[in-house]
Amino acid sequence: MRDVAIVSFAQHSQRREDTRNEVEMLIPVIREALEPIGLTSQDMGFTVSGSTDYLAGQAFAFVQALDAVGPWPPISESHVEMDGAFALYEAWVRLQSGDIDTALVYSFGKSSPGDVARVLALQLEPYLLGPLWPDAVSLAALQARALLDSGKATEKDLARVVSRSRKNAQANPYAQLKGDIDEAALLDEPLYADPLRKHDVPPVSDGAAVLILAAGDRARELSSNPVWIRGIDHRIDIQSPGSRDLTVSPSTTLAAKKAGVPKDPDIAELHAPFSSQELILIEALGLDETRTSINPSGGALAANAVMVAGLQRFGEAFNRINKGDARNAVVHATSGPCLQQNLVAVLEGSN
Amino acid sequence: MSDVLSAPHVMEFPYTRSTGPVVGAFLTGLRDQKVLAYHSSDGTVVCPPPEYDAHTVAPVEAAKLIEVASEGVVTSWSWNPAPRDGNPFDRPFAWALVKLDGADTSMLHALDAERGAIETGMRVRIRWAAERVGFINDIACFEPAGG
């Protein structure tokens, strides 16, 4: 395997974006990611994006977004209709071929123009599930109920996750929801999508993120502290939410094993849009909350630009390791209803 | 700050889908008020039936599907406070995962019951639609079975 590292990351505010379109969001973020390493998009060996056209409601919206890259003369480029974290996986695989040394990964998504919880029903199995139009919040609430019924978690545990997210997000200038809120105040809020309260549900966010990968010596040239991807893997659970145990995430556990997640990493950036999902992931990854800082950025509960929030986890972990605030991290991204598909990576600094 | 234009935008696609043998058989069953399931290679009964066995990856044969009951038990439920276009009800309602008697897995549908009366483990039964055409909405919803 070739050593591949993250050498740069930039993101657009993950709050509501009322004036810029997707290209207008991306252009400054791509520039911000490239400038510190002194390269242009034309220098990249490979470019890959993650997004979904259903967010904008326009077929081939992802092609329009290429305007932001500066794709002339023609570049080598690809796209996944998934979160940008899965685009990063494609870039990592592409870099393994050995003929290129750099890759630019970007993702973007405006959740605010439509009803994003209903848009996400379009990713469901379209014969027996999709026609009922169960929204993403309702499905996550079914999973939360299963978790609470199992006795593995309580409503207080959910509130603890939200409180931690809000508090951590106070230091994150890109986050949408933040504040010094304790568990008791959260538990005083009424139930919304019973058993979930509104704060157990992610905000509707718009955003963009850009991350640059480089292999081997090229990474060491471009950054004084490249953040190495020591392992990466993604796995999927059975399709029908009613056919699996929603209180566990075997695909996360398997991906973590394949990625070689170490004991007690310094930080974990987990793509858990719902509070209940963070608890399931902590167990699936074998993390100890007293020894690993969980979602120091606030995570997806603090800002959830759909299609961006997974790639953003990589960026947030990169920033902390690159600055020397952490030595290593486990990063997770998810796709599909109720944590159906899960990607796990291990990041480690050079110093 | 916002002097950009905006306008309503509607996107519509009239998707037509071939069901294939297994989903087709399941929907044909619903039309006849029968719920079909698959006896999986690991011994479990999966409902709705998958198109391929999850363990052997062998194609599921429609002719070998078995019938399960139209009554069962709630394995999880959630409250949907904001019904949307296409949902079984246009008022706030419950979603439920229901394990039908004879099956080992659960299927999702709406549950027509008061929020305060719903609990995991309660007995429910299928309320069939008056007109059935071979579609998931041939099941109108689940309803409390009583007893």
Add this chain to the structure above:
Amino acid sequence: MSEPVTGITTPIRMEYRYTPGRTTSDFLKAMKGGRMEGRRCPSCRKVYFPARGGCSMCGREFAETVPIKETGTLATFAVVNVNFANRVIDLPYVTAEVVFDGADTTTMVLLRGVSPEEVRMGMRVKAHWIPKEEWDYSLANIDYVEPIDEPDAEYDSYKDLV
């Protein structure tokens, strides 16, 4: 009724509040006021009409606004003999890619006032607007282009746009 089910229809309808962004908003507002405005890329200096989020070759935000003339050159065209659904234009008609004077990109627009047999690349044309009281935030304020009495443009002047 006893036939097995072999297919279903699962139509979707999604509603959005669409925002075209800053650049296109400016373009559409100018159109509403009867002005054709292009935007210049600070890197390659090309003037886009209409302009979207950024230069689609360089990936740069646009800089200055450039007035575009109503006259232009027909870079290429198609004679349409089959109507699309919902279109009510007498067949055959000509769809033209016009590079308006001042712009470096083409705009697709209907060509009228000349029979399909006489249309040729390089023809000089002029925009014909819909009545002023009907102007909206739309490129469709330009109803069509029609030929003007000027010599054809040299091929070299539009060859990169064909």
